[in-house]
Amino acid sequence: MSYKFSKHGLLSRRGFLGGSAALLGASSLSAPHIARAAPGDEIRALLITGGPLYPKYWEKVVSDFTEKTGIRVRYDLLEFTPLTTKIVTLGAARSNLYDVFSTHTAQIDSFFNYFGALNEYFSEDELKDFYQVGVDYLVDPKNKNLAAIPRNMDSRSQYYRSDVYAEHGLKAAETWEDLVDVSRKLTGGGYYGLVVPGQGDPAQRTFSDFLWQAGGDWVDENGKPAFNAAPGIEALTFYRDLIHKWKVVPPDAVSYQWNENSTQFSSGAVMDTFDWPGAFATLSNPETSKVVGKWSTAPYVRHRKSISCAISHAMALNSLSKRKGPAVEFIKYTVSPEAQLLNFNEFSNFPSRVSVAKQVVSEASGAKAEWLGQLEQTIATGKEWPKLPGFSRVCTLMFATIERALSNQATPEDALNQAAAEALQIMTQAGAYQ
Secondary structure, three states, rough: OOOOOOOOOOOOOOOOOOOHHHHHHHHHHHOOOOOOOOOOEEEEEEEEOOOHHHHHHHHHHHHHHHHHHEEEEEEEEEEEHHHHHHHHEEEEEEEEEEEEEEEEHHHHHOOOOOEOOOOOHHOOOHOOEEEEEHHHHEEEOOOOOOEEEEEEEEOOOEEEOHHHHOOOOOOOOOEHHHHHHHHHOEEEEEEEEOOOOHHHHHHHHHHHHHHHOOOOEEEEOOEEEEOOHHHHHHHHHHHHHHHOOOOOOOOHHOOOOHHHHHHHHOOOOOOOOEEEOOHHHHHHOOOOOOOOOOOEOOOOOOOOOOOOEEEEEEEEEEEEOOOOOHHHHHHHHHHHHHHHHHHHHHHEEOOOOOHHHHHHHHHOOOOHHHHHHHHHHHHHHHHHOOOOOOOHHHHHHHHHHHHHHHHOOOOHHHHHHHHHHHHHHHHHHOOOOO
């Protein structure tokens, strides 16, 4: 069977939920054209998992896709950190083991030379329906090719034990100072007021939020490392002090990634956390949460600024795939309105399509509507990491840097100064300043 696609260029930059990102109309919520398979069509995919609900989601998506197309999908699931590591390794080895990858904006510049350009497979009208803030970070700055397509937007909000807060006459923290004050009042008797992750990519993202909120940034106007300036030191010191000075976070949090972070809250052991949209579904499900009906959401805390990550999970094509036709059909289905509605309704992941997002927001009420408004605001003001050559390696470098500071193996200032010197060398060698 042959697959034919028309070629289209990428759109110019458009504002978040602005008039230029207008709805395409009711037709945008109809299922995309899906080709029928040729006999024996089968692809392989490496997909992300995390938490108890993700495997069910992929099982449903793959089953529905195969039923519609006859294309079989053999897939493996990995959590974020090992997934990213494996894709980097496969890319370096020029492997065609997988045709399709789950990916993420976090380290997308590691994959620009490995992922196939998706521009030719999506029309301009289709691309207009995706949040531009999600698309922008997936575009290779060298050749303007779209390296991946957003599957869902990702930003964090605050989840807190509203029942416990009410008992103590407390309200959700709005600032860093509030967070310390409230958390100290709720820590004791084996319970902690707050949980934050402290290892790997989750630690790097948490530091990013605190860095931006303190008024800092990763690089200066010349692209040189700036995260070791005063705001960065303040951010990492605050992060460390939550664990060691104020002792409002479990002492072993330095070993936590996303799952441990989420489980601490869903088990009832801690009273506050910052988590992703999928937590809304997990915390609402009696099979995965002991605190059903006992929590509420609030905006992420702020300091000098109110900023957090605004990122996206995405789908990518292996440029070395021998089965690009059926692989692209699967990618298009995973980002279709049908799949995004499933993703939101069953797993509360925020849509990457403006039309689908507007639909779910308009249909929501009560606590869910309030939460969606908080997510929209975080996405609208959110930031991402620089796409400078070598910066993905800097992110990896920061995993160990942050862990050293959080575990008191180095002061925040010393850890950041050492990392900044290494980061400059990494990016220089990668050609960031040529």
